[in-house]
Amino acid sequence: MNEEVVWVRELSKRKYIKQYKWSNILAMMRGGGKELEECTDDFAGRLVVITGATSGIGYATSREYASHGANLLLINRNEEKSIALCEEIRQEFQVECDYKIADFSRLSEVRQVGKELLESDLEIDVLIHNAGIYSTKKIITEDGNELVFQIDYLGSFVLNYILKDKLKEQGKARIIFVNSEGHRFAVWGIGLHGPTYEKRRHSGLGSYGVAKTAQLLSMIKFAEYFEGSGVTINAMHPGNVKTSSGSQNGRIYRWYKRNLIDRSAKDPQMSATALYYLGVSKEVEGLSGKFFNLTKEEDPAPPARDMEVAEELWHRSIEMAGLE
Numbered sequence: 458m459n460e461e462v463v464w465v466r467e468l469s470k471r472k473y474i475k476q477y478k479w480s481n482i483l484a485m486m487r488g489g490g491k492e493l494e495e496c497t498d499d500f501a502g503r504l505v506v507i508t509g510a511t512s513g514i515g516y517a518t519s520r521e522y523a524s525h526g527a528n529l530l531l532i533n534r535n536e537e538k539s540i541a542l543c544e545e546i547r548q549e550f551q552v553e554c555d556y557k558i559a560d561f562s563r564l565s566e567v568r569q570v571g572k573e574l575l576e577s578d579l580e581i582d583v584l585i586h587n588a589g590i591y592s593t594k595k596i597i598t599e600d601g602n603e604l605v606f607q608i609d610y611l612g613s614f615v616l617n618y619i620l621k622d623k624l625k626e627q628g629k630a631r632i633i634f635v636n637s638e639g640h641r642f643a644v645w646g647i648g649l650h651g652p653t654y655e656k657r658r659h660s661g662l663g664s665y666g667v668a669k670t671a672q673l674l675s676m677i678k679f680a681e682y683f684e685g686s687g688v689t690i691n692a693m694h695p696g697n698v699k700t701s702s703g704s705q706n707g708r709i710y711r712w713y714k715r716n717l718i719d720r721s722a723k724d725p726q727m728s729a730t731a732l733y734y735l736g737v738s739k740e741v742e743g744l745s746g747k748f749f750n751l752t753k754e755e756d757p758a759p760p761a762r763d764m765e766v767a768e769e770l771w772h773r774s775i776e777m778a779g780l781e
């Protein structure tokens with residue numbers, strides 16, 4: 458299909474609107490937090506790979522897994538922070554901690570790390586795609602994609618795509634996307650937005666919603682691919698927690714975040730508890746292709762369940778990411 462047609466095609470707005478249920482709207486307003494399951498099982502000697510572990514949710518999650526004995530391989534963009542973090546983890550929890558550097562705004566770096574993991578003999582027990590940003594400005598990466606789309610969606614797609622056969626051969630692994638209730642901001646779906654937004658006005662909420670919706674759509678395809686293999690893939694909203702998210706944005710956004718969003722925000726330990734439960738608990742064993750608000754399963758918004766768009770996006774992402 459013509460590339461422009463794929464991206465610009467008017468996906469029937471009415472189609473999605475008809476599918477919305479009040480539970481979708483309420484899910485977004487509620488924001489989660491009340492239904493947090495915990496898992497106290499040990500995870501000693503198992504390997505957990507986490508992207509974006511140098512701050513916020515990724516940092517708390519690294520510590521949570523290490524506190525249960527897991528070894529860590531962290532994929533971060535900042536070497537100095539990675540060295541300090543691994544040292545802290547090793548000293549405090551006596552587990553192995555290693556890191557790899559990849560700036561997700563450069564797909565070549567993500568592909569390189571993916572290749573290194575693929576060629577290693579490491580067996581990955583849990584893979585947590587957490588790296589993500591929120592940007593009020595439209596920024597185009599050197600790969601030609603809108604920055605949030607690339608970091609919050611394409612980066613995780615590239616890693617997963619490169620590792621998919623290895624994980625399948627392992628016969629077991631849990632993959633978790635740190636997604637967001639914010640995927641519901643893409644009310645009309647991703648079809649109207651080109652990857653560089655030349656056809657559509659850019660907004661912080663809109664681009665975030667599109668990236669998170671794209672990630673949920675990719676989950677449908679990955680879940681199909683892993684079916685029956687022992688590998689599961691799920692996505693979760695980590696709650697509204699106080700982190701560095703959006704700190705690179707301008708003064709107005711930072712004021713809004715400090716005075717409105719952060720007032721009700723919780724400690725990222727809550728997200729780490731949920732991510733440990735989803736990665737380790739026997740209660741979710743075998744569940745795949747699901748979206749959780751913390752640890753409670755929920756229906757994603759209609760645009761994130763569109764099989765036809767998921768199929769188109771899958772092929773387009775392979776091209777955009779230079780994978781085949």
Ligand SMILES: NC(=O)c1ccc[n+]([C@@H]2O[C@H](COP(=O)([O-])OP(=O)(O)OC[C@H]3O[C@@H](n4cnc5c(N)ncnc54)[C@H](OP(=O)(O)O)[C@@H]3O)[C@@H](O)[C@H]2O)c1
Nearest residue numbers: 509511512513514534560561588589637697698700701702
């Ligand atoms: N906070 C919330 O309430 C909330 C709600 C819903 C969803 N989320 C999602 O949770 C995830 C983590 O966000 P957070 O709130 O913990 O924010 P954060 O404190 O800003 O952490 C983001 C992490 O991603 C890394 N990162 C940013 N840009 C990157 C890039 N170009 N390449 C590689 N890594 C990069 C950061 O590295 P540096 O340390 O080098 O900056 C950091 O480790 C995101 O996917 C976000 O969308 C958060």
